[in-house]
Amino acid sequence: MLKLEDLWSRGESFLGVPYPIIAGAMTWISDSSFAAAVSNAGAFGSVAAGNMPPEMLDEEIQQVKNLTEKPFAVNLITIAPHYRDHLKVAAEHAVPFIVFAGSFPRRPEIQAAKESGAKVMAFASTESIAKHLIDNGVDALILEGSEAGGHVGHVSLGILLQQVLFKIDEVPVFVAGGIATGEYIAHLLLMGAAGVQLGTFFVMTEECGTHPRFKEAFIRARARDAMSTPQISSELKVVAVRALRNKGLDKFNELQVELIEKRRNKEITQAEAQYEVENYWVGALRSAVKDGDVEFGSLMAGQSIGLVDKIRPLKEALDFLIQGAQQELDRISAKF
Ligand SMILES: Cc1cc2nc3c(=O)[nH]c(=O)nc-3n(C[C@H](O)[C@H](O)[C@H](O)COP(=O)(O)O)c2cc1C
Numbered sequence: 001m002l003k004l005e006d007l008w009s010r011g012e013s014f015l016g017v018p019y020p021i022i023a024g025a026m027t028w029i030s031d032s033s034f035a036a037a038v039s040n041a042g043a044f045g046s047v048a049a050g051n052m053p054p055e056m057l058d059e060e061i062q063q064v065k066n067l068t069e070k071p072f073a074v075n076l077i078t079i080a081p082h083y084r085d086h087l088k089v090a091a092e093h094a095v096p097f098i099v100f101a102g103s104f105p106r107r108p109e110i111q112a113a114k115e116s117g118a119k120v121m122a123f124a125s126t127e128s129i130a131k132h133l134i135d136n137g138v139d140a141l142i143l144e145g146s147e148a149g150g151h152v153g154h155v156s157l158g159i160l161l162q163q164v165l166f167k168i169d170e171v172p173v174f175v176a177g178g179i180a181t182g183e184y185i186a187h188l189l190l191m192g193a194a195g196v197q198l199g200t201f202f203v204m205t206e207e208c209g210t211h212p213r214f215k216e217a218f219i220r221a222r223a224r225d226a227m228s229t230p231q232i233s234s235e236l237k238v239v240a241v242r243a244l245r246n247k248g249l250d251k252f253n254e255l256q257v258e259l260i261e262k263r264r265n266k267e268i269t270q271a272e273a274q275y276e277v278e279n280y281w282v283g284a285l286r287s288a289v290k291d292g293d294v295e296f297g298s299l300m301a302g303q304s305i306g307l308v309d310k311i312r313p314l315k316e317a318l319d320f321l322i323q324g325a326q327q328e329l330d331r332i333s334a335k336f
Pocket of ligand 1 (some may be wrong): 023024025026027029048049075079099102105144147148149150152176177178179197198199200201298300301302303304
């Protein structure tokens with residue numbers, strides 16, 4: 001008989017939680033109270049440092065520590081303006097886990113995180129990047145397919161599993177992107193994942209403190225509504241963002257045209273244009289998540305939006321995943 005506890009034991013002992021299900025960090029959403037609620041429920045919570053001032057991150061980390069004794073991660077965006085200070089703050093707090101997102105962390109940054117006592121995780125998008133990160137000291141990897149919400153790569157999880165998961169055994173590998181059922185989790189574990197990371201799914205919990213209109217937009221949306229933004233010209237590099245289509249997404253395309261024009265007229269530098277792009281997303285996400293501007297704000301969400309249609313308590317959501325996974329394992333066991 002296939003047992004969930006056996007299949008995910010590597011992830012369980014690495015994260016130090018009963019359920020190696022990571023609620024992936026979501027900027028403006030994954031605050032101290034949600035991170036603590038997730039970890040207290042037996043899964044693994046994350047605090048998103050996003051673009052917040054370092055003093056605020058300091059308070060947020062202190063707050064999670066007050067709210068839970070369970071492990072949690074602090075997610076740092078390596079391209080955020082306050083990134084270096086964020087790393088310093090997380091290290092000073094000796095947080096149990098640091099996740100590097102955005103781009104690839106450099107060796108000294110990984111070392112600084114490890115010296116503070118943290119276990120380090122980072123995103124890998126190819127086998128060679130995975131090996132490079134492991135050589136530099138990363139303790140576990142996250143593979144995130146382009147089905148995911150937020151800033152995304154170009155390759156779907158199905159391909160990443162074959163390109164990276166099947167090749168890497170040195171460290172635990174957690175997989176993300178498009179996950180919203182226990183059945184799928186069971187199969188991902190059978191393929192070798194140490195655990196999973198979900199974002200969109202967790203927005204649809206009562207404990208997740210977004211504006212109600214943000215969640216209502218999620219209830220209505222179908223999988224195909226979660227679109228990845230196109231880069232309209234090679235003159236301006238744009239990291240794709242997957243979000244629900246609305247006027248804000250159209251406005252982003254206009255912003256790209258505007259910035260390309262300004263670049264051509266030498267009114268701004270490449271770095272300034274790039275900054276404007278990222279600044280746009282941070283502001284737009286905030287206005288949707290916090291103020292409920294679902295028309296012009298950014299409704300970052302993954303394609304798994306098509307699989308979640310109700311808001312439920314966190315515990316019920318986790319039970320749904322865990323029971324679904326075990327039932328699927330029972331179904332597979334019965335076949336043999
Ligand atoms: C609104 C939103 C904001 C996000 N912000 C971040 C972030 O700040 N850092 C990060 O590493 N990932 C971020 N992500 C990605 C999630 O942590 C997670 O990996 C992703 O949502 C998984 O895919 P799923 O949405 O299909 O479950 C974000 C995702 C969403 C939907």
